[in-house]
Amino acid sequence: MTQRITVRVNGIPETAEVAPDRTLLTFLREDLDLTGAKEGCNEGECGACVVLVDRKPINACLMLAVEADGREVVTIEGLAKDGVLHPLQRKFLEHQALQCGFCTPGMILTTLGLLAENPSPSEGEVRRALSGNLCRCTGYRQILDAVQDAAAELRGTGKGAAR
Template identity: 60%
Template sequence: MKLEFTVNDKKRVLEVAADKRLIDILREDLGLMGTKEGCGEGECGACTILLDGKAIHSCLLVAAQISGRQVITIEGLEKNGKLDPLQSAFVEEVAIQCGYCTPGMILSAKALLLENPAPTEAEIRRALAGNICRCSGYTQILRAVNRAAREGGAAI
């Protein structure tokens, strides 16, 4: 099928199978390697992207579902060589251990902050519940999201 969609503010047109997963399109066809595959079943959150501003597991979406839509990956948060405030907060709070879960965590947090720029800790925990950190960096991750919220990290 002819797939037309926007990725990180750039219009893309690709010829792909209608059932090709979005994670594979991002990584294989577009070279966007920040989106990671963990479980391939929508359980771990490593592949989280923003689809029309909502956090979605890209391993569960196929090409036919994203036609005409807007996708933001971790690469799309950085602007003009400057990290997004949420990315900076993750660095400053040392919320990155092995880093595998980090893109998904950041995008889940970004979706939350876009909807609710001043979340409570309970709301942050709920928003991140679909993301697994095997290195147990949850304390630092919570601090980073809180910090980004305080510093205005909602805008894209």
């Protein structure tokens, strides 16, 4: 038995029939072909699958697609506008805050959620917010620097994290 859902994904209403046990992550990756959210541990431990649901960072592997019915989801594919990277994406590149890139979409979306609530986080607050996002490559220093630099730029533009 399936259930009909409509989820607004990156501003576009998506309607689908989904099985009750289909996760939001599988729905995004397999039904919508949005593969930016990564499948790492699939049990809420690594943060590779983080997307924003109603502006809050959520592990998409732990949420059912049916629970996203009627809600607003933002994935990494929704950040660049007209081919221009979001400042957070640009700062990750400038600071070389990624190597393999597997953790990067989750890192960026978790950070966006943080900056929406707290535009001037201390390093400790950034570390706490990103504590559920694992990176096996960078050693985290460059990520912390990229986040602080992007936060400063976003404060300067007055546009906030959502641009």
